[in-house]
Amino acid sequence: MTTPATAAPGALTAVTTVHRADIRAITSVTVGGRTHELGQQRDFRRHPALSAFLPDAGRPSFAWVRLRDGEELAVHSHPTSSMILVCRGTVRLLGDGERPLTEGDVVCVPPGRLHGFRTGPGEEFHGLSVQFEGSGLYEDEGAPRVSFDPAAAGAADGAALAQGGPLADLERLNDELAGRHTRNSLFTLLRSGRLRDDPQARARFVAALYVWSSHFQRMLYARQAVCVDPLLERDYEEHLGEEYGHDRMLRDAHGVTAEVDDPVLEAACTWFVAQMFQLDEAQKVVLVHMVVETSGRLFGEAAAGIHAPNAADDFFTLHAAADDDHSRIGRHRLAALPPSEFPRLRATCRRAWSQMDLIHERIAAWIREGR
Known part of the structure; x- marks a missing residue:
């Protein structure tokens, strides 16, 4: 007879469903005194049930991301590998390897490589961002694991001043x-x-x-x-x-x-x-x-x-x-x-x-x- 494993304190013990809207969203982060728009980002570990379910060993991280109608996540880099799955809609990949993306595309970003995303007018993009080690990229909103490209930030500031x-x-x-x-x-x-x-x-x-x-x-x-x-x-x-x-x-x-x-x-x-x-x-x-x-x-x-x-x-x-x-x-x-x-x-x-x-x-x- 198989003996069920003992659940860790706080771990889920039943099949549990979490609605996307119940994962708290953030829309911007401040890095180096500058505020950068994210569109919408929902790190799974911001929800207590999902945080309890995800293992700490290996420490994978998951987050829903969304851009729509001209929103842009400026060109940036992370200290860890990141995978982005296009779950719905279309979006343009910016930075290294710029190209249009459509539903079902998978983007693999090695550590330190520049990338970003921009939707056009009327476009909408829903994606899943996955990391395989360490904390989530924006899990700690006060200390996000991101470096924004100064050249891209300067161009964005110029556009903001103009428009x-x-x-x-x-x-x-x-x-x-x-x-x-x-x-x-x-x-x-x-x-x-x-x-x-x-x-x-x-x-x-x-x-x-x-x-x-x-x-x-x-x-x-x-x-x-x-x-x-x-x-x-x-x-x-x-x-x-x-x-x-x-x-x-x-x-x-x-x-x-x-x-x-x-x-x-x-x-x-x-x-x-x-x-x-x-x-x-x-x-x-x-x-x-x-x-x-x-x-x-x-x-x-x-x-x-x-x-x-x-x-x-x-x-x-x-x-x-x-x-x-x-x-x-x-x-x-x-x-x-x-x-x-x-x-x-x-x-x-x-x-x-x-x-x-x-x-x-x-x-x-x-x-x-x-x-």
Whole structure:
């Protein structure tokens, strides 16, 4: 009779399925003080079940990668061999041995060899990146195993200056308004420690937050329903899949039962849903991803410490991590717009931050009214 091997602590003991969307994505890394876009990269070891399943002996590493609609992963090199499998779509291999790639192609990159990838307008590339030793190339986001080619980086900077001036201005405005956002009354309450120490205040906070979380879900449903751009529709569908059910997660984990009777909060939340039927796709990218998701990341970071470490923290810790990825969705579309489009995008940015501030102020007011 064969005796089953004893599983290592934390190892999987049953057949387990992991959805691609459940592997946390990163979209950029900073190397030598310069930020480099990755498209989308999902290292398998960022998911606890996959990390437990992959062996440490030999230390293979796997990651899903994606580029679409003109996105580029600039020419770079790694200290270890890398294999890239084209699973879907088309992409151009850059660097050594430049050539077009199609579904089913396999690229083998020896250590130190220059390579990169670029999609054309309307192109989409999904691939699997495999390494056979050491940690994953971007497994440690703070210390990625990559060196970018200075010549390629300089050319990319020149292109950005030539094409992305208005977008850079919009990014600076968004950063400025985001910084101001963190000084509103709700962030002040989060920093004060009251929501951590006062159970009644914390219960009112979660009940009011649930109002906004429910409307956020409706906003994503509405956007999906009216989107006619096939590439953005796929981005939006993936985003919706990653956000789906977070309102129920908040409600169930924290036992939300109280009704929040605040017409101003309700109206401010409903405004975001209504905009999905009124704005064009570029404006929606600004509203949903530049503003709402940036607000969500900042809020998640500030709120993550108000509960004792347990499963109930999932909503807050999840948003602290995931919303940074979500805030980059659609940026390549904005970069392709002519300068004449940006005054209205700046106006959309200002209005959306004003509404987010109003939502936070009303949540803070609801908490204070419980004294």
